[in-house]
Amino acid sequence: MSGKCAAPFAPHVSPCAAPLAALIVCALLMLAPSFARADIEVRMPASEPRTFATSEWDGVEYITADDVSLIYSASLYWRPELQKMTLRLGDFHVKVTAENPNVVIEDRVIHLAAPVLFRAGHLQLPLDLVTNILPDLCPYPVIWRPEPRLLTVGAPGSVILDVTRNMLPNGIELIVRPSGPADFVTRELDGEIQLVFPGSRVLNEQVPLLEDDPFLLDAQWIQNVDTLTLVVAKTDSVIDYQVTREGRPERIVVRLSAVPLIKDPQSTSGTMRALTSPSGRTRQIGRVVIDAGHGGADMGYQNGAIIEKDITLDIAKRLGRVLEEEYGIAVAYTREGDEEVTAERRTEIANEAQGDLLISLHVNASTIPALRGTEVYVHSPGIGVSERIERIVEEATTRYRTEVVGGLLDQSLRMIPWDAVQTGYKKRSGEVARSIQRAFNEGEDLPTRGVKQGPIGVLAGADMPAVLVEFGFGSSRDDAKRLIEKTSRERLAEQVARAIREASSG
Amino acid sequence: MNHAHSAAHYGMNGAAHSAASRGALLLATLLCALALLAGCGRDRSPEGNADGISLAERGQLTRSVLCYFATADGETMEPERRELVLDEGSRETMAKLLIAELARGPHREDLYATVPPTIEIDALFFDDVGGMFVSFVGASLLPWSWGSSSEFLMVRSTVRSLGAAFPSVRRITFLVDGRRADSLAGHVGTAHPFEVAEWR
Known part of the structure; x- marks a missing residue:
């Protein structure tokens, strides 16, 4: 008897569930077009440096949203009725609105240098979004050169961005900017200082040289298959030099001096020394x-x-x-x-x-x-909070390594x-x-x-x-x-x- | 005898009775499910509350809580006991009343207020994993002697008092006008929740 009582409930539930399921399916089908409206494109990350033209609008340098999508292999969603665009970079959603200077990244609102514009048939994004903000989210090294008005974007990995030159009271310093912590070896060969970066590329090969420079005879990059080398030829006025690695921001400083330099324990001078550990700062407050x-x-x-x-x-x-x-x-x-x-x-x-x-x-x-x-x-x-942040760091790092750049x-x-x-x-x-x-x-x-x-x-x-x-x-x-x-x-x-x-x- | 008669009676009426009873049972089940779902909402009944609000008398609830105020050195805190009278038993109401008590200030003359008397809360809610969110009306924070010292005192006193009143709450997030803010008044960072255990 109890078996007969229990059994009839099953067919009673099914007739109710079937229309309910049908209703849910219909509701989902009705919702489906709103998802399909987005224009989704997925591209693979490039492995070689690429250049993108930028343009000036109202005195501010801009890059098109399409190019930004290409640079970061990002999916792009454009909602014309709202004039809003969303770039999906891995798990991050970067949202901008035409004529608005704010960019929303997850729950953070960041003020751009100028508003997003719709010009020449494209959504134009202020360049500082790409040069200052997005590099925090994505590993692609970028550098913008004002003279050719070109943005160069490197592939993930060890990339040297550029070299700049500063005058010192008794010498000069060359500042090498890597895109992240970069291993290198310093050596001296035939009076030339060589900084050897294994497995690296340089984005901007130009080294600022002056005619009749009293300290720097020549400096140039040599790109080999598996190494990149900066060769620095110093003049006879240089009696001492120092190669120092600094962190946050990452930079390698080559000081050429006409007077003896006070040695920093983190520096190398005239001897071969591999610097493989993450860099640290000196105590000096400059x-x-x-x-x-x-x-x-x-x-x-x-x-x-x-x-x-x-x-x-x-x-x-x-x-x-x-x-x-x-x-x-x-x-x-x-x-x-x-x-x-x-x-x-x-x-x-x-x-x-x-x-x-x-x-x-x-x-x-x-x-x-x-x-x-x-x-x-x-x-x-x-x-x-520290423990929670540590978990976020681990998760985000793992996600980027595995999902965003596919192990690259x-x-x-x-x-x-x-x-x-x-x-x-x-x-x-x-x-x-x-x-x-x-x-x-x-x-x-x-x-x-x-x-x-x-x-x-x-x-x-x-x-x-x-x-x-x-x-x-x-x-x-x-x-x-x-x-x-x-x-x-x-x-x-x-x-x-x-x-x-x-x-x-x- | 009655059972046998009932069984015979149900047996005699067959399909009609069976369908009616099944319908009634299904309706009752649905009503129970709805009631259960309603009980899972934000406002829980006092008896079912993990933080145990007691029913003092019919139609009125009271709850004894500790409000922590600053001592004269500006470093330590001491509690004052307050009785909160609640019209209804939700944790949200109780938490709002507790903060209002903090804003009223201490009774003892050797203790000092830590929360602006003007304070207003535009939202307060709990999540299911030990989190509590308190959103202050931004304008209600302004007229106060703010510095790092007073801002830390407000955080410590509020987190400690709420933590003591709601043992299930492990972390408290402060919002301003419903949004995450850099700080309440320019000093103490409020981007992350405050762990109750670390602010005792």
């Missing part, structure tokens, strides 16, 4: 990026004469002047006027300036009236999320922070509340050591009095400059 907190409509803390954005800008300029004039340290600013700049843009500016230190200046505040004194912060996202990618490449970069500099940032606190202690202008750590938005993406300095509490009557005095602000700036100098040499 360029400081100063970030005056807040600005524009973002006033920061306000209390009577205390307007945080003005005080931070004033101290920033004082600090910059002392660093440059007294210590010969180059300076860049994230803002030099009363402008509103997002935290992310501030970090971008610092990275673009290729600083050796980012210092963000602020005035503290609290509802606790007794709180006063300086604080210095370093970025620390916390263990949980240089195995040394790791995908690092924007806000995980600073964690690699935590130790060095802590050293600089402690140096600043020591200087505040010695200065005795304000009490010190020590070095603290936590997730600091403006420091998270800095590709260099970075600290945030709180110059006392604007909410404290005693601290506010000091901060209003120009002489006091000058002394605080001098203390920070001295601390940076000491951290650089110590």
Whole structure:
């Protein structure tokens, strides 16, 4: 009996499920055309460097969306009714809208140098999208040369972008820019310095040479089947040279000098030495990026004469002047006027300036009236976030190696999320922070509340050591009095400059 | 006897009774499924809640929570116990009331407020994997003595208080006007959720 009761339910369910399934199928079929509307193209990555013409519109250099799709082997979706285009680069979706300067990459909005345009029958994308933003997502090295107005795109792998030349007081330096960490060997042969890069190619072969150069006789690239060599012929004026590898951004510096050079432990000089480990930075701080907190409509803390954005800008300029004039340290600013700049843009500016230190200046505040004194912060996202970031890094790296470039990618490449970069500099940032606190202690202008750590938005993406300095509490009557005095602000700036100098040499 | 009679009765009415009972059963099953699905939504009943809101009396719920406020050194926190009176038993309501209590400030004179009294929340929700999302109205954050110190205090006090009230919550994400923000007021990064265990 129970068997008979159980069995009849099966046929009862089927007649209900069948129409339901049919309804679902119909609904899916109705939805299908909206998916099919997208114009999907999939191309394989090229293995040789390619060049693409760019064009100028309204004083800004542009490249067509079609070319960008070709460069990155990306799928392109164009929604004419919305004037929106989506480029699918692996798992990343890059969305732009005609006449709009914002590009949306996943949940990040990045402001381009100019709006996306629809000109000459093509969607035109500002070139900085390709030269500055997309290289973070894709491994293709790119270089744009203004004279022929050509964008050269290399294949994934070890690629040397170009060589530039800087004058030094007693010599010159040649700066070789690889697209990523590049192994090389330095050797000296018949008085010539040779940098040998195994399995590499060069995108821009031109080496800037001057007639009657007192230090550089000649420099040229020699491309062989499995090696690329930069041959540097120096003049007799050169009595010493040094080859140094620097990281973040990756560059190899060849210094030719008429005076003996102070040897850097990471450099090679006249001897063969293979550099195969990932590069590290020297401790020396040659360029400081100063970030005056807040600005524009973002006033920061306000209390009577205390307007945080003005005080931070004033101290920033004082600090910059002392660093440059007294210590010969180059300076860049994230803002030099009363402008509103997002935290992310501030970090971008610092990275673009290729600083050796980012210092963000602020005035503290609290509802606790007794709180006063300086604080210095370093970025620390916390263990949980660090572990999550590490998982993201591993997953993203694996995905790119296997899916995006089909195993063509240089195995040394790791995908690092924007806000995980600073964690690699935590130790060095802590050293600089402690140096600043020591200087505040010695200065005795304000009490010190020590070095603290936590997730600091403006420091998270800095590709260099970075600290945030709180110059006392604007909410404290005693601290506010000091901060209003120009002489006091000058002394605080001098203390920070001295601390940076000491951290650089110590 | 009754059973035998019932069996005979059902047996006598055959297909008509069978179809009616099956229809009723199917309807009941569907209603149960719908009820279950509704129960899986965001607002859970107090009795079924993992964070255990208790029913104090018919039609009204109370919940005792700890609100953490700053001490005079600006480094440590001490709790004050508050009784939250809830019109309904959702976790979302309770979390909003808790933040409102933080915004009211401490009763003790030696403790200090950590959350602006003007604070408004435009959305608050939980996910199913220990996450909680709190979206503040951006304009309601503005009138406050913001610096790194006060921003860290707000994060610590809010995360700690919410973490203590909702043991199942492991991480809390702060949003501003419904979106991920660089920070609440220009200092503490809010791009990632705050792990409750790390802010005690």
